[in-house]
Amino acid sequence: MRLSRSLIPTLKETPSEAQIASHRLMLRAGLVRQTASGIYAWLPAGWKVLQNIARIVAEEQEAVGTQAMLMPTIQSADLWRQSGRYDAYGPEMLRITDRHQRELLYGPTNEEMLTDLVRSGLKSYRDLPQMLFHIQWKFRDEVRPRFGVMRGREFLMKDAYSFDLDYDGAVISYRKQMLAYMRTFQRLGLKAIPMVADTGPIGGNLSHEFIVLAPTGESGVFFDAAFEEIDWEKASFDSESPADLERFFQLATEAYAATDEKHDEAEWAKVPADRKREGRGIEVGHIFYFGTKYSEPMGLTVSGRDGAAVVPHMGSYGVGVSRLAGAIIEASHDDAGIIWPDSVAPFPAVIVNLKPGDEACDALCEQAYAAFKGKALYDDREERAGAKFADADLMGHPWQIVVGPRGAKTGMVELKRRATGEKVELSLADALAKIG
RNA sequence: CGGGACGUAGCACAGCCUGGUAGUGCGCCUGCUUCGGGAGCAGGAGGCCGGAGGUUCGAAUCCUCUCGUCCCGACCA
Known part of the structure; x- marks a missing residue:
C-alpha cells in the first residue's frame, strides 16, 4: 500500500x-x-x-x-x-x-x-x-x-x-x-x-x-x-x-x-x-x-x-x-x-523514502515495494524525514527499510528493527533476505 | 445505575464569570528557502460555538430543556 x-x-x-x-x-x-x-x-x-x-x-x-x-x-x-x-x-x-x-x-x-x-x-x-x-x-x-x-x-x-x-x-x-x-x-x-x-x-x-x-x-x-x-x-x-x-x-x-x-x-x-x-x-x-x-x-x-x-x-x-x-x-x-509482533502487524515492513523525487531513491524504493508484492507499506509522501520516522515508529511496523539519497546511489538501505531499535546499513537484497 | 465533568475549525484548547465583528497552536492548501528524527518565512482555506426554546436592541457567553461524549465507582470477552 x-x-x-x-x-x-x-x-x-x-x-x-x-x-x-x-x-x-x-x-x-x-x-x-x-x-x-x-x-x-x-x-x-x-x-x-x-x-x-x-x-x-x-x-x-x-x-x-x-x-x-x-x-x-x-x-x-x-x-x-x-x-x-x-x-x-x-x-x-x-x-x-x-x-x-x-x-x-x-x-x-x-x-x-x-x-x-x-x-x-x-x-x-x-x-x-x-x-x-x-x-x-x-x-x-x-x-x-x-x-x-x-x-x-x-x-x-x-x-x-x-x-x-x-x-x-x-x-x-x-x-x-x-x-x-x-x-x-x-x-x-x-x-x-x-x-x-x-x-x-x-x-x-x-x-x-x-x-x-x-x-x-x-x-x-x-x-x-x-x-x-x-x-x-x-x-x-x-x-x-x-x-x-x-x-x-x-x-x-x-x-x-x-x-x-x-x-x-x-x-x-x-x-x-x-x-x-x-x-x-x-x-x-x-x-x-x-x-x-x-x-x-x-x-x-x-x-x-x-x-x-x-x-x-x-x-x-x-x-x-x-x-x-x-x-x-x-x-x-x-x-x-x-511495536507489532510480526504475526499481527498490518504490514510486515514499511519502506521509507526519505527523498521522493530523487531518481535513485524512487527506483530503490519501487524495487523494494515490488519485492513485497504490494504487502508492505510504502511511505512515498512528500514529508520531512523526521515526520516519516515518527509515523513509522508510531504505526509500529516490525521492520523499517529506510532509503535515503546517500545510500540509494549504491543500492544501500538502512534496516531498522522496531522492537529493538537496532539499525544496520546493508544492500536491499540483504535487507529483504533478513526480513525473510 | 450512583457521583463528577465537558461539547467552540481535522486535532488540542482559549474566549463564557463581567453579553457587543470567533481566536491560538498543530494539521491542511500555495510559494520560496530547507531536507537522515515531527523545519523557517510569506500568503490562504476552513466554524449554524452540539441542538431546540427563552431573556435581551444584541447570546459562544445568561436561563430552561434536550442530545452527545468523557472521567470515578459498581459490572463485563
Missing part, C-alpha cells in the same frame, strides 16, 4: 477521550475511529490487524478440530425464552423490535442459537463429539464503555461450543480448547496465563480465564514464573490423544496463577520466592464447561448406545478478538508508539 494513497490518518496529538496507551495509540496510528460510545470503525490498517488476529485464532481452532461456521448477529427473542435467559439477561442485551413488532435482539453470545441449530442435526451418540466456532460481532450494552476497543459495546469475538455425550467427553473438549488458546496467544506474541475462574452454579474446576500480562492491565495477577518458560508451540501435544491432553492440562494448571479476586495467600506462600511474579493483566479469553444448562431446557437430545435419550454436555469458549488488538498494544509499545 502506498501511504500517499491510503486512509491511515495518523495524529500528532492525542484525542482527549483516550486515556490508556492502546486507545491513544490506536487513534494516533489511524487504526480505528469511534463512531458512537463503545463502537468503532476499523480503518484500513486496523482492519488488517483485526483480520490477522482472527486468522490465527481460526487456524488454531481448526487445528484442534473445531469447525468454522457463521451465525447471525440478530437473534429471535423466542430462542432466548426457551433457555430462560431473555428475562434473566438484563439491560446489557440490546433488544430490537422489527416492523411486525417481533422481538429480536443483537446477540451478546450464541449458546441458544447453536443449541437450536444442532438440535435437528445431532441425532445419535455417534454424532458426538462436536466442536463449532464462529467469529462474529457481538453487542453488549455496557453501562460504561471505556478503554477503546478493549471494552467497547460492539466487539468481535470468537466463540466456540462443544457438545459431548457425557462429562468425561466434555473434559476432553475443554482441554482441546485450552490447548488451542495457549498456542493462539503465543502466536500473537503474548504471554497469556490460564487462571481459575468462577464456575457459578455449575461448580467443578472447568472454568478458566486467560490473562495477558500487561503493565496497564485491569486486574492484579499473581503467578508462578514456571509459566514464563513454557513454549506451547514447540511442546508437542497431540490434541487427539487424551493422554497428551491430560499431560498438557497438568502443565498448564499445576503452577500457581490467580487474579487478585481469587488470590489465595496460603497457596501463594508455597511458591518459592524466586519464582513469585506479580503483575497486571487483561482478560482476553474465557472457557467454561456448563453441562446441560442449555441442552436440557432446549430439548437437545441424542439417542444413546442403549436407545435411550441422552442430553449432551456442553461447553463454551470465548476469545475477545477485537479486545486482543488493544491488549497486544498494551503489552507491546513504547513512548514512540506501537
Whole structure:
C-alpha cells in the first residue's frame, strides 16, 4: 500500500477521550475511529490487524478440530425464552423490535442459537463429539464503555461450543480448547496465563480465564514464573490423544496463577520466592464447561448406545478478538508508539523514502515495494524525514527499510528493527533476505 | 445505575464569570528557502460555538430543556 494513497490518518496529538496507551495509540496510528460510545470503525490498517488476529485464532481452532461456521448477529427473542435467559439477561442485551413488532435482539453470545441449530442435526451418540466456532460481532450494552476497543459495546469475538455425550467427553473438549488458546496467544506474541475462574452454579474446576500480562492491565495477577518458560508451540501435544491432553492440562494448571479476586495467600506462600511474579493483566479469553444448562431446557437430545435419550454436555469458549488488538498494544509499545509482533502487524515492513523525487531513491524504493508484492507499506509522501520516522515508529511496523539519497546511489538501505531499535546499513537484497 | 465533568475549525484548547465583528497552536492548501528524527518565512482555506426554546436592541457567553461524549465507582470477552 502506498501511504500517499491510503486512509491511515495518523495524529500528532492525542484525542482527549483516550486515556490508556492502546486507545491513544490506536487513534494516533489511524487504526480505528469511534463512531458512537463503545463502537468503532476499523480503518484500513486496523482492519488488517483485526483480520490477522482472527486468522490465527481460526487456524488454531481448526487445528484442534473445531469447525468454522457463521451465525447471525440478530437473534429471535423466542430462542432466548426457551433457555430462560431473555428475562434473566438484563439491560446489557440490546433488544430490537422489527416492523411486525417481533422481538429480536443483537446477540451478546450464541449458546441458544447453536443449541437450536444442532438440535435437528445431532441425532445419535455417534454424532458426538462436536466442536463449532464462529467469529462474529457481538453487542453488549455496557453501562460504561471505556478503554477503546478493549471494552467497547460492539466487539468481535470468537466463540466456540462443544457438545459431548457425557462429562468425561466434555473434559476432553475443554482441554482441546485450552490447548488451542495457549498456542493462539503465543502466536500473537503474548504471554497469556490460564487462571481459575468462577464456575457459578455449575461448580467443578472447568472454568478458566486467560490473562495477558500487561503493565496497564485491569486486574492484579499473581503467578508462578514456571509459566514464563513454557513454549506451547514447540511442546508437542497431540490434541487427539487424551493422554497428551491430560499431560498438557497438568502443565498448564499445576503452577500457581490467580487474579487478585481469587488470590489465595496460603497457596501463594508455597511458591518459592524466586519464582513469585506479580503483575497486571487483561482478560482476553474465557472457557467454561456448563453441562446441560442449555441442552436440557432446549430439548437437545441424542439417542444413546442403549436407545435411550441422552442430553449432551456442553461447553463454551470465548476469545475477545477485537479486545486482543488493544491488549497486544498494551503489552507491546513504547513512548514512540506501537511495536507489532510480526504475526499481527498490518504490514510486515514499511519502506521509507526519505527523498521522493530523487531518481535513485524512487527506483530503490519501487524495487523494494515490488519485492513485497504490494504487502508492505510504502511511505512515498512528500514529508520531512523526521515526520516519516515518527509515523513509522508510531504505526509500529516490525521492520523499517529506510532509503535515503546517500545510500540509494549504491543500492544501500538502512534496516531498522522496531522492537529493538537496532539499525544496520546493508544492500536491499540483504535487507529483504533478513526480513525473510 | 450512583457521583463528577465537558461539547467552540481535522486535532488540542482559549474566549463564557463581567453579553457587543470567533481566536491560538498543530494539521491542511500555495510559494520560496530547507531536507537522515515531527523545519523557517510569506500568503490562504476552513466554524449554524452540539441542538431546540427563552431573556435581551444584541447570546459562544445568561436561563430552561434536550442530545452527545468523557472521567470515578459498581459490572463485563
